[in-house]
Amino acid sequence: MQTFAGHEEKLERYQTLAAQQMYAAGKRSWRPATWFATPFTWFQTYFLRAGFLDGYRGALIAQMAARSVRLKYAKLGRLVASGPTGRDATQGIHS
DSSP: OOOHHHHHHHHHHHHHHHHHHHHHTTOOOOHHHHHHHHHHHHHIIIIITOGGGGTHHHHHHHHHHHHHHHHHHHHHHHHHHHGGGOSOTTTTOOO
16 A cells, blocks of 8 residues: 555555445444454554564554454444445545
């Protein structure tokens, strides 16, 4: 990835697709996943995958990974809240 903005674009696109796939697969429980998966992702990336060895960049990568998970579940929450209307409720979600 060349720029942070390019990374953010890809993140938006892929997390929207991931949320739509989770919704299509019948996943509806998103709040507990947001509460537990987000901090665990940060912990896993920073400590278990030794991100701390990279200093500031490792912390930034861990933060971006956790944000990615939070965004995915927020988008799933929007889909669940919109119900079976068929409209794309993930458009315009920015966290």
